Amino acid sequence: MISSILFGLLFIGGFGFFTYNILKIRANVLLGRDIDRKGNKSERLKTMVLVALGQKKMFSRPIPALLHLALYVAFVITQIELVEIIIDGLFNKHRFFHESLGSFYTFMISFIEILSVLALIATVIFLSRRNLLKLPRLNMKELAGWPKKDANLILIMEIVLVSCIFTMNGADEAARLLNGNESYGFSISSIIGPLFFGSIQSIETLHILELIGWWGHFLMVLLFLNYLPYSKHFHILLAFPNTYFSNLNKKGKFTNMESVTAEVKLMMDPSADPYAVPAESTSEPQRFGAKDVTDLTWKNLLDAYTCTECGRCTSACPANITGKKLSPRKIMMDTRDRLTEVGDNIRKHGKDFSDGKSLLGDYILEEEIWACTSCNACVQECPVNIDPLSIIIDLRRFLVMEESKMPTELTGMLTNIENNGAPWQFSPNDRLNWANED
Amino acid sequence: MSLNVPTMASMMAQGETPDVLFWVGCSGSFDDRAKKITKAVVKILNNCNVKFAVLGTEESCTGDPAKRAGNEFTFQMQAMMNIQVLNGYDVKKIVTACPHCFNTLKNEYPELGGVYEVIHHTQLIQDLINSGKLSLKDGGIYKGKKITFHDPCYLGRANDVYEAPRELIEKLDAELVEMKRCKTNGLCCGAGGAQMFKEAEKGNKEINVERTEDALETNADIIATGCPFCNTMMTDGVKNFNKENSIQVLDVAELIANAADL
Numbered sequence: 001m002i003s004s005i006l007f008g009l010l011f012i013g014g015f016g017f018f019t020y021n022i023l024k025i026r027a028n029v030l031l032g033r034d035i036d037r038k039g040n041k042s043e044r045l046k047t048m049v050l051v052a053l054g055q056k057k058m059f060s061r062p063i064p065a066l067l068h069l070a071l072y073v074a075f076v077i078t079q080i081e082l083v084e085i086i087i088d089g090l091f092n093k094h095r096f097f098h099e100s101l102g103s104f105y106t107f108m109i110s111f112i113e114i115l116s117v118l119a120l121i122a123t124v125i126f127l128s129r130r131n132l133l134k135l136p137r138l139n140m141k142e143l144a145g146w147p148k149k150d151a152n153l154i155l156i157m158e159i160v161l162v163s164c165i166f167t168m169n170g171a172d173e174a175a176r177l178l179n180g181n182e183s184y185g186f187s188i189s190s191i192i193g194p195l196f197f198g199s200i201q202s203i204e205t206l207h208i209l210e211l212i213g214w215w216g217h218f219l220m221v222l223l224f225l226n227y228l229p230y231s232k233h234f235h236i237l238l239a240f241p242n243t244y245f246s247n248l249n250k251k252g253k254f255t256n257m258e259s260v261t262a263e264v265k266l267m268m269d270p271s272a273d274p275y276a277v278p279a280e281s282t283s284e285p286q287r288f289g290a291k292d293v294t295d296l297t298w299k300n301l302l303d304a305y306t307c308t309e310c311g312r313c314t315s316a317c318p319a320n321i322t323g324k325k326l327s328p329r330k331i332m333m334d335t336r337d338r339l340t341e342v343g344d345n346i347r348k349h350g351k352d353f354s355d356g357k358s359l360l361g362d363y364i365l366e367e368e369i370w371a372c373t374s375c376n377a378c379v380q381e382c383p384v385n386i387d388p389l390s391i392i393i394d395l396r397r398f399l400v401m402e403e404s405k406m407p408t409e410l411t412g413m414l415t416n417i418e419n420n421g422a423p424w425q426f427s428p429n430d431r432l433n434w435a436n437e438d
Numbered sequence: 439m440s441l442n443v444p445t446m447a448s449m450m451a452q453g454e455t456p457d458v459l460f461w462v463g464c465s466g467s468f469d470d471r472a473k474k475i476t477k478a479v480v481k482i483l484n485n486c487n488v489k490f491a492v493l494g495t496e497e498s499c500t501g502d503p504a505k506r507a508g509n510e511f512t513f514q515m516q517a518m519m520n521i522q523v524l525n526g527y528d529v530k531k532i533v534t535a536c537p538h539c540f541n542t543l544k545n546e547y548p549e550l551g552g553v554y555e556v557i558h559h560t561q562l563i564q565d566l567i568n569s570g571k572l573s574l575k576d577g578g579i580y581k582g583k584k585i586t587f588h589d590p591c592y593l594g595r596a597n598d599v600y601e602a603p604r605e606l607i608e609k610l611d612a613e614l615v616e617m618k619r620c621k622t623n624g625l626c627c628g629a630g631g632a633q634m635f636k637e638a639e640k641g642n643k644e645i646n647v648e649r650t651e652d653a654l655e656t657n658a659d660i661i662a663t664g665c666p667f668c669n670t671m672m673t674d675g676v677k678n679f680n681k682e683n684s685i686q687v688l689d690v691a692e693l694i695a696n697a698a699d700l
Contacts, residue, residue, distance in 0.1 A: 265518070
């Protein structure tokens with residue numbers, strides 16, 4: 001009875017706190033500018049199914065893709081067992097589904113156990129890749145400190161979780177044998193149960209071990225769930241909305257800024273009255289481009305929370321490969337970290353509070369964004385359809401249009417385009433000269 | 439053979455409308471190396487009796503480098519002016535030899551009122567060959583040569599055109615050898631995003647050198663591209679390794695024009 005109440009309280013508390021954090025992140029994402037990503041539902045669903053559920057883009061690198069798939073499938077399927085844990089916990093049952101499902105139950109748990117072993121193998125390999133093999137993309141300087149710890153912590157939690165499952169099932173199997181009952185026949189624990197716990201001759205001890213595994217599993221799930229919103233690992237949930245709201249246009253198409261279109265149209269309209277008082281605008285005048293996270297779109301901000309810092313973008317970035325400061329992964333991490341800060345500030349001090357900091361300058365340096373070739377390699381690489389390039393371009397727009405700050409050669413290039421319709425200093429009258437030259 | 443390059447204005451004066459407008463672009467008009475690509479395209483168009491025209495002095499920068507540099511004003515000013523000219527001539531179809539012009543005209547002009555069918559010159563040449571208007575007898579001078587194709591970002595990843603240039607190279611009876619990074623994984627030449635017009639940021643290597651290494655690894659005789667900027671970057675990269683005598687950098691249009699002996 002007491003354990004049921006304790007279980008219930010933990011359950012409500014755990015999911016309650018998770019919901020609170022989700023709402024906080026949702027509010028943060030909605031600080032972004034609006035962008036239309038509603039239409040074409042069938043194409044969106046298809047993208048989500050292929051890219052998030054089917055992990056299509058992961059398979060450009062088959063080995064990590066398979067390891068990741070093992071972890072992912074194990075994670076999803078294990079949730080079936082979680083349902084039983086919740087029912088058992090709330091109603092003080094023991095293996096609630098066992099009797100009703102019969103041999104299918106054995107099959108299901110066996111399947112979960114095999115997946116768990118695969119997940120364990122994947123986890124160990126992932127830890128080795130990070131810490132022993134020191135894969136370059138997993139050991140770059142933007143990962144120093146918390147991001148590196150975060151990554152290892154997630155993998156260690158996974159190991160603890162799997163250990164709990166096997167302690168629970170293994171001790172249960174051993175207890176059945178000790179009682180003279182037939183084994184459940186679970187694929188892994190019917191072997192490792194007697195192996196590890198077979199020497200224990202006390203039913204009490206075995207029950208305690210099972211309980212430790214059972215509570216351990218449940219507590220790990222709650223811990224993991226509530227760790228997600230603070231971690232890069234949040235991608236396991238956000239991958240779905242993020243791919244659903246993907247950019248469905250060709251990657252080369254950059255947005256045309258509507259505020260600029262209005263002004264340019266006015267400038268080109270011969271009947272426009274240059275002295276006319278501009279119509280009273282109801283909305284606040286918008287900044288050109290982005291200086292801080294609130295100037296970005298909500299999709300940019302969702303991208304930032306979805307990023308799991310795998311670094312495929314950075315490892316494909318021509319600027320980063322050749323030693324420039326730009327790292328598309330860092331752009332995403334900076335955006336998320338700054339957004340978290342801005343969101344916290346707003347909740348603490350009200351929505352007009354300014355801490356005097358901004359994404360551009362305090363997090364991302366000009367040198368980084370000027371190194372971009374807009375080649376779209378980062379966008380192509382991202383397994384969850386994050387678009388670092390659109391953030392880079394919006395930051396450039398702010399620098400150029402609001403601050404007139406850009407590399408001097410670009411000033412010349414822009415002047416040439418404006419004066420003679422070409423990025424170089426040639427007379428427009430000479431444009432057709434090539435046709436008459438040998 | 440002298441080139442026949444009619445302008446839209448002259449055609450209109452004669453009451454004629456071309457089937458396609460050849461958008462030459464700034465590189466193709468002013469850069470000495472890129473002009474050769476422009477002429478190769480014209481030779482092909484002339485040879486196949488394609489009814490085309492250029493804007494000539496009425497053409498102006500699409501605004502691509504301004505937009506990628508972050509100056510949306512300059513971009514939209516250029517776009518609106520060009521759209522006025524293009525719509526004034528009632529242009530329906532555009533071919534261009536520059537993937538940057540291609541991308542901007544195709545993807546960014548429609549919302550501003552410029553809606554055209556826009557194709558890259560490799561796609562047009564592919565059509566001409568497939569429809570039998572252009573034929574290469576036994577592949578021509580490139581038969582058996584090793585050719586590698588460098589994917590321009592704004593043709594490949596930006597617009598998913600990977601096959602047209604490759605099919606053309608295969609029509610030359612040449613051996614198409616791929617670099618380790620190609621198609622969706624192709625490495626940029628380093629010129630995009632307005633980098634063409636500025637010094638690279640501080641790093642430990644130039645991007646075009648990194649990319650040229652990929653190309654040299656294939657032991658190709660020729661690096662083919664479909665972009666005047668890529669052409670410049672790869673040519674400089676080859677010079678950096680003092681390999682200009684053993685490996686050529688050519689546009690796909692030049693390969694076809696040379697092979698067809700135009």
